[in-house]
Amino acid sequence: MVSFSRKKTATLDNIKQPIENELKIFSGFFRDAMRSKVGLVDLMARYIVRQKGKRVRPILVFLSAKACGTITESTFRAATLVEILHTATLIHDDVVDDADTRRGFASINAVWKNKVAVLMGDYLLSRGLLLALEKSDHYFLQCTSNAVKRMSEGELLQIQKSRQLNLDEETYLKIISDKTASLLATCTEIGAASTTEDAQRRAELRDFGEHVGIAFQIRDDLLDYFGRKSVIGKPTGIDLKEKKLTLPLIHALSKASRGEAREALRIIKSGAKQKDIRWVVDFVNRMGGIDYAAERAQHYSNLARADLVSLPESDSKKALLEFVDFVMERES
Secondary structure, three states: OOOOOOOOOOOHHHHOHHHHHHHHHHHHHHHHHOOOOOHHHHHHHHHHHHHOOOOHHHHHHHHHHHHHOOOOHHHHHHHHHHHHHHHHHHHHHHHHHOOOEEOOEEOHHHHHHHHHHHHHHHHHHHHHHHHHHHOOOHHHHHHHHHHHHHHHHHHHHHHHHHHHOOOOHHHHHHHHHHHHHHHHHHHHHHHHHOOOOOHHHHHHHHHHHHHHHHHHHHHHHHHHHHOOHHHOOOOOOHHHHOOOOOHHHHHHHHHOOHHHHHHHHHHHHHOOOHHHHHHHHHHHHHOOHHHHHHHHHHHHHHHHHHHOOOOOOOHHHHHHHHHHHHHHHOOO
């Protein structure tokens, strides 16, 4: 069985070192871009800015830009655009999921209720699109609009398949590519586009974001089985409780006898309890689902590294490669 207890070597603090100054300046860009003359909107915008988060997407924008050229004001607009759109989708997700918290703070919908939260998400979506139009960043607009479209389609496809419980690996990869990888690919592509006109270079960075995004999501799905750091190594089973079929279980179902596969699906369909989760986790282990998913995550991380081969050596390129390690080593 694959071991997941290796020593961590890559951290976000190390990864963002080449663009530390740019990230400090970015905070002001992000804050200013969300401002509104409407008091309630401005209040929520300031509340959002306080939450900060890991800033993974702006980090990828700036590193991709710096790896391809010299960071300009256009790069700051690109980073601001993706972070605003990402924030909008998180607000809408919290409404859909009826979530009470986000990044350790009460969620927008918990404080101001669903109607206000949906409208705030809409405001941010439109603000992000206008930000691109104001400076004629049409390439940025095209990339981010496509990402939002893919994210919405991926979410709806997952909902459809969760109801039917008939997800195969090909459809699973389509879902995670659209839901997760599309926005990371947008970050790396428009980051590159902000500093280079080289279409091949932009495509390489886009592919890097897509591949590392797929690896990220497979790794995230694996954590549901072998345990997140926050729960002291115990499987959480969150995906099972939400009737989500992810790669470890999909592979296990394809290798199991008809009887065991039917029993696993029955448990998930009826709403997995803690004892049921232990049975499913053991079933997935026995069928090689965890090992298989780990191998697939490694495959996509290797593709991501290969996407950067032709990129000139630099601290930013090194940081992007370290980001792949960070994705593969994460425990929460």
